[in-house]
Amino acid sequence: MTSANEVESESIRDRILDAAESCVLELGYDARLHARIAERSGFSRPTVYKYVGDQAAIVEALFQREVNKFFVVLDAVLRDEHSNLEIRFVDAIVFTVQYARNHEVLQKGLRDHPELVLPWFTVRSGPIVALTSGLMTPHFERLFTPDELSTVDPKAISEWAFRIISSLIVTQGVIETPDEDSLRDFVRSLLRIAFMAPPHT
Structure with missing residues (x-):
């Protein structure tokens, strides 16, 4: 209490x-x-x-508070019971990237002081990866059968989602995804590549 x-x-x-x-x-x-x-x-x-x-602690506290707020919102997205695994995975990635792109504090940091913000997505990403896994893994576990869970680790899927999301937030690419539709198409194309059958040898 x-x-x-x-x-x-x-x-x-x-x-x-x-x-x-x-x-x-x-x-x-x-x-x-x-x-x-x-x-x-x-x-x-x-x-x-x-x-x-101190100053560094203020920035860290702000960042941590915003991450915690975001995960409360994301949890509602992941609870959509009408979606299958692929739809829910894509929705989570698209929602997160769009949220980050529209977040004033994060975008100001990435634009003006990347040396302070980028470590949270790279060398200091461990706590956020752990938070992501803790939130997303139970949702993914409910979407798999017991047989599938013997070959697929939902924690790995959660970490994969974080790695895709962080890359889309902090790096530029040759394929532009300026709006939600183009971003969704791009993420779907990544999934198609991931689940392509291996070439015959």
Whole structure:
């Protein structure tokens, strides 16, 4: 059971991060944020440090909070009981990439400070891969028969989804996918390639 002090601490932290998000969007990731966050949140600078930490910790906390919010939304997409495995897989990828492309804080970071954001999709991606697997694996497990589960690892499918998604978010390609329809067609083509029969030798 959550105590009153924990609820209050969470409320303070949320107010600080709300202020931090607006400051980052206005001033950038590398601005001196603590004084502006304190002013905007109504808390003192020592309180900002206490609940969020230094500049790097603020950016990390914002990113982690946005990831957690996103997974709540994605869970509803994955619960569509009327979709088969392929449709649900494609829907999850397309939804996630479109969500990321329209996310102001993420896009500002990728555009202005990729050195701060890209590690979350590359060398520091472990926690997000784990979150992705934890969320998506149970959904995929329900779509497989016991026989299929003996040969297919839903965790591997979840990680594969993350790798496709992260690539589509942070890298440019020769095939353009500027809208949802073109993105969906591209992801479907990737699946067709993945499940092509091997050539005869």
